[in-house]
Amino acid sequence: MIIPVRCFTCGSLIGDKWYEYARRVSNGEDPGKVLDDLGVKRYCCRRMFLSHTEIIDKILLYTRVGEVEEEEFAP
């Protein structure tokens, strides 16, 4: 859904590094080198980045708050 706040295994903080990682990787940088740069050293934390999909962006497309009035749902 959205990047986890901490590494599942060791508990170190990873959430705050995601957007920089995503930006740099989409600009064509090597993911491994970006992670080295960000100081993500252990492989437990590295897989958190490598295997993550930011799917919340897609879910946001299907929200309807503000578009539908409450009365429309009334029986």
Add this chain to the structure above:
Amino acid sequence: MKPSSSLRVKVVENTYDKLVIEVENTRPAFLNSLRRASISEVPILAIDEVVIYENDSVMWDEVLAHRLALVPLKVDPSDYEVLLDCYKSGEDCAAVFVLDEEAVERVKTVYSGHLRFEGFEGAVEAPRRINVEVVSKKIPLVKLARGQRLRLTAIARMGVGRDHAKWQPTAAVAYKFKARINILREPTTEEAEALASLCPRKVFKVVDGRLIVDNLDACNTCRECQDKYPDIVSVGWDDSSATFFIESVGPLPAWKILLTAADILEERASGFLKAVEAAIGDGGKPES
């Protein structure tokens, strides 16, 4: 371990996030109790209760509360003692945070930095105001689509890692015993070269055709060399000296976590001693 030898400590690295020390003349059990106490017995602040007034986001209240709880919170090490006393006295010392964000025009990411610290509620009496802040202001909590709103009050309390991982002040805490490499016989130059390149940690070096141990601290006793050349090297370790690593998530400096853990162990041991003394004072006989 000789009975006369005493514990020696050398600091290798000491930053806010990480402490590396070399310990000599110790025992694995002692290091392990320090490790375990650092992970699960040092109380820190973490969000424990969330009152959600409005949550239009795509994320469920529970998931959001869980994410909030995992956000590490930082206090000044000198203020920490006040909170620790409060925790030990069993009183409720709660730090209150408020979050009120709305995506007005476009999609908005709500960050940990949007949490506003309101002050302490309850029994904390400090000579000066204790300030609690988030370790990193850039942790994404949730994304709001246009028109969505998030309004909540979060209450942080002291707790220990034993109860929930959100109260765990450390990331990795580990120790590594000092490797002991014996070169059993003088290898030929060819063998020495092969052995040196075999080692994944580059522990060996060949100088003038002779094999020497160049970087003993890098050795993680994988015994690749011993498996291939059992007649030349033997690898073991000395469990009375070790390198101890402790890595902090941010609520306290790494050294402070280790010292607090040691204090807690000491308190527990003296408590045990008192209990035993009291029991023996009662006659020392087990109830029949």
